[in-house]
Structure formats: C-alpha cells, structure tokens
Amino acid sequence: xxxxxxxxxxxxxxxxxxxxxxxxxxxxxxxxxxxxxxxxxxxxxxxxxxxxxxxxxxxxxxxxxxxxxxxxxxxxxxxxxxxxxxxxxxxxxxxxxxxxxxxxxxxxxxxxxxxxxxxxxxxxxxxxxxxxxxxxxxxxxxxxxxxxxxxxxxxxxxxxxxxxxxxxxxxxxxxxxxxxxxxxxxxxxxxxxxxxxxxxxxxxxxxxx
Amino acid sequence: xxxxxxxxxxxxxxxxxxxxxxxxxxxxxxxxxxxxxxxxxxxxxxxxxxxxxxxxxxxxxxxxxxxxxxxxxxxxxxxxxxxxxxxxxxxxxxxxxxxxxxxxxxxxxxxxxxxxxxxxxxxxxxxxxxxxxxxxxxxxxxxxxxx
Numbered sequence: 001x002x003x004x005x006x007x008x009x010x011x012x013x014x015x016x017x018x019x020x021x022x023x024x025x026x027x028x029x030x031x032x033x034x035x036x037x038x039x040x041x042x043x044x045x046x047x048x049x050x051x052x053x054x055x056x057x058x059x060x061x062x063x064x065x066x067x068x069x070x071x072x073x074x075x076x077x078x079x080x081x082x083x084x085x086x087x088x089x090x091x092x093x094x095x096x097x098x099x100x101x102x103x104x105x106x107x108x109x110x111x112x113x114x115x116x117x118x119x120x121x122x123x124x125x126x127x128x129x130x131x132x133x134x135x136x137x138x139x140x141x142x143x144x145x146x147x148x149x150x151x152x153x154x155x156x157x158x159x160x161x162x163x164x165x166x167x168x169x170x171x172x173x174x175x176x177x178x179x180x181x182x183x184x185x186x187x188x189x190x191x192x193x194x195x196x197x198x199x200x201x202x203x204x205x206x207x208x209x
Numbered sequence: 210x211x212x213x214x215x216x217x218x219x220x221x222x223x224x225x226x227x228x229x230x231x232x233x234x235x236x237x238x239x240x241x242x243x244x245x246x247x248x249x250x251x252x253x254x255x256x257x258x259x260x261x262x263x264x265x266x267x268x269x270x271x272x273x274x275x276x277x278x279x280x281x282x283x284x285x286x287x288x289x290x291x292x293x294x295x296x297x298x299x300x301x302x303x304x305x306x307x308x309x310x311x312x313x314x315x316x317x318x319x320x321x322x323x324x325x326x327x328x329x330x331x332x333x334x335x336x337x338x339x340x341x342x343x344x345x346x347x348x349x350x351x352x353x354x355x356x
Contacts, residue, residue: 012337019343116342151349151356152341 021119029118029159036162037187057193061105061131062185063093068104070124073111075138075171082174092181101127106184107161108177112140112147113154125161133188135180136163139170146170211283211290219259219291226252238279238292246295247306253282253291254311260284261291264312267319269326271352274298276328278305280315297328307333325350 071079083089083097098104101124113121125134136157139145144155157163164187167180220234223241230245241249253261261282270277275298283290297303307330308315319330320339327348330336338345347354 012343015337015343019345022342023344116340 018116018119022115025118025122025160026115029154033158033160033162036164051194054191054193055189058189058191061191061193062188065092065094065106065133065181065184066096066098066104067094067106067108068101068124068128069097069099070107070121071110072113072117072121073140075110075141078171078174078177079108079110079137082177087174087178089178092178092185094181101125102129104128105132106135107132108135108137109141109157109163110137110171112145113157113160114152115154116152118154118160121157122160131191133164133184134161135165135167135177135184137167137177137180138172139168142166142168211288219253222256222259223249223252232296238294240294240296243295243297243305246293247308247311250280250282250293250308250311253293258287260286262286264308264314265290267308267315267322269322269328271326271350273352276303276326278322278328280308302329303327304329304331306331307336309333324348327351 081087083095089095094106105128107121107125107128109121125132134157136142140147140153141157144150144153147153148155154160165180165184167176169176172180217234219239220231223231223239227245227249230241230249231239232242233240253259261284263283263285265281265283266279268279270279275296278295278297280293280295281290282293295305297305305328307319309319309330310332316334317339319333320335320337322328323330323333323336324338324340325348337343341349346356349356
C-alpha cells in the first residue's frame with residue numbers, strides 16, 4: 001500500500017516553518033499599527049451623537065465582554081484575583097472566560113510576550129470576531145517592561161495587535177484593572193454601533209457606482 | 210543535607226583509573242579533559258563506592274578565551290555531590306561529548322546550553338534549539354553577542 005508521506009511531519013521542517021513565521025511577525029511589527037482610538041478624537045470634535053439604538057447595542061456589548069484566554073505571564077495572577085469573589089469581575093458582565101477566541105471579544109494581555117509566542121497571540125486576535133478590544137495589562141504588555149531590551153521579548157503588544165486601553169503597573173492591582181475595564185466600557189459607549197443607511201452598500205444600485 | 214565530596218578524594222581515584230584525564234582539581238571541582246569526560250562520568254556513575262547517579266544540572270560559562278561546561282553530580286546513595294568541569298578553547302563550533310546517553314536529564318539542559326551558548330554536544334540524540342526559534346542569529350549568552 002502506498003503511504004502518503006505528506007502527512008508525516010519532519011520536526012526540523014516544522015521548526016523552520018515556525019522560525020519563518022516568527023521572523024515574519026517580527027518584520028511586520030516594524031510598521032506602526034494605526035491607533036484604534038483615532039475615531040474617538042474625531043467624534044469628540046464633532047460632538048458625539050449616539051442614537052438610542054446605538055445606545056442599546058453598546059450597552060449590550062459593554063456589559064457582556066467575554067475575555068479570551070491569553071495570559072502568558074505573572075499578570076495572570078492579578079487577573080485571577082480580579083475574577084475571584086473578592087474583586088468579583090462578574091459585576092462587569094465578564095465572568096465567562098472563553099477558551100475559544102471565536103466566542104470572545106476582549107483580550108486582556110496579562111504578561112510578557114516572547115517572540116516565539118507572538119504568532120500565537122496574533123492568531124488568537126485574528127480569530128476573534130468583530131467587534132473586538134484589547135487591554136494591555138502591566139508594564140510588559142505596554143512596553144516590554146524590564147525585559148524590553150531582551151533579545152526575545154516583544155516590546156509591547158501594540159507592536160503586533162492594536163491596543164485600546166493600557167493598564168500600567170508591575171503587576172497592576174485588580175482595582176487598576178477594574179478601572180481600565182471601566183475606561184474601555186466608557187469608550188464602547190461612545191461607539192457608533194449602527195452605521196447610517198446611506199453608508200451601507202445598496203444592492204439596488206448595483207452596477208451604477 | 211548533601212555534603213560536597215572534597216575533590217581530592219575523587220582525584221586520587223580518577224588519576225589511578227584514567228591517568229592524565231584530570232587537568233586541574235580545585236577545592237570542590239574537578240576539571241577533566243573533554244575527550245575523557247564520558248569515560249569519567251560513566252566511572253563516577255557506575256563504580257560501587259561512588260555511585261554518582263543523579264545529574265543536578267548542566268550549565269556553561271563564557272570566559273572569553275574558553276568556554277567551560279559544568280556538571281554537578283550527586284550520589285543519592287552516599288549523599289554526596291561533586292562538580293565536573295570541561296573546557297573547550299575554540300570559539301567557532303566548540304564541541305563537548307554529550308552525557309545524554311548516561312543521564313536522561315542532560316537531554317534538555319544540553320539543548321539549552323547549545324541554544325544560548327552555542328556549544329555542540331557530540332552524540333546528543335536531538336541537538337537543536339530549545340527556547341529560541343530556528344533561524345535566530347547567533348547565541349545570545351555569549352559575551353561577544355550583540356544584536
């Protein structure tokens with residue numbers, strides 16, 4: 001019987017493939033990711049007008065944020081404390097941790113990220129459905145922290161994914177994280193969830209544009 | 210508590226068994242020649258009144274003019290430990306015999322030394338990088354490494 005050898009993986013081949021992926025992520029990180037808060041400034045200048053339907057959708061979104069599991073290091077401990085009964089994260093509608101990124105809409109990046117781990121985090125972010133938000137938790141998440149000059153540490157999550165809210169601290173206390181999440185909720189409250197009808201593509205006008 | 214065995218006691222035995230293998234014997238460490246490392250380690254592991262059957266760690270130091278690989282062995286039966294050292298004097302492709310066949314625990318630690326210091330272990334079953342990725346340039350724990 002003929003055996004299809006394509007299904008047998010050579011471990012060195014896999015390693016090289018992984019190395020290529022990491023180098024690709026590293027090269028892509030030199031380009032600055034556009035600030036996800038840019039719209040916030042514009043809207044404030046124009047005065048925010050949020051319709052009542054927007055308000056309802058935003059209320060639903062900000063009150064049921066489900067974080068994806070992505071905790072590479074020690075800030076995860078503070079996050080556990082935040083979720084545990086004393087600080088009780090479920091007060092903010094996010095007691096449900098999602099192991100599948102497709103069901104999550106928030107990444108709390110608790111901890112140092114190494115370049116070897118970076119493609120995995122990018123993949124988690126890419127697999128999440130819109131709308132999605134990112135909180136950079138702790139000094140390492142913001143800028144690489146004390147490991148910034150290391151040869152294998154990503155200097156801040158915003159090199160690979162757009163970050164909405166930064167929570168400083170090493171590690172930040174659960175209160176700080178709660179404050180950061182409230183800031184994110186305030187930001188979501190300002191978002192325009194329902195687009196204008198005139199901005200949507202009109203199927204009846206097909207061919208004219 | 211594990212008592213460190215004075216190097217003197219071991220050196221006399223090693224000198225009788227492997228003449229010329231011991232380069233230098235300090236207060237608590239034995240420096241052996243690289244080509245006789247495997248035989249010395251096997252002797253220390255299997256001889257009845259020594260029985261150094263547990264490898265605590267493998268590590269390495271860059272002294273600019275040479276690399277030193279350090280092994281700490283412990284005898285669980287006699288409750289003693291000893292430090293073995295090996296030097297290699299070349300900077301490009303330094304090589305040391307692997308102890309992975311003798312002590313299973315040396316497998317990953319030798320890979321770590323290879324990954325970060327660039328010392329190749331001859332006879333290792335899977336000599337490749339362990340922490341850094343394939344394609345990383347250089348060995349970051351060497352003193353002359355710069356990104």
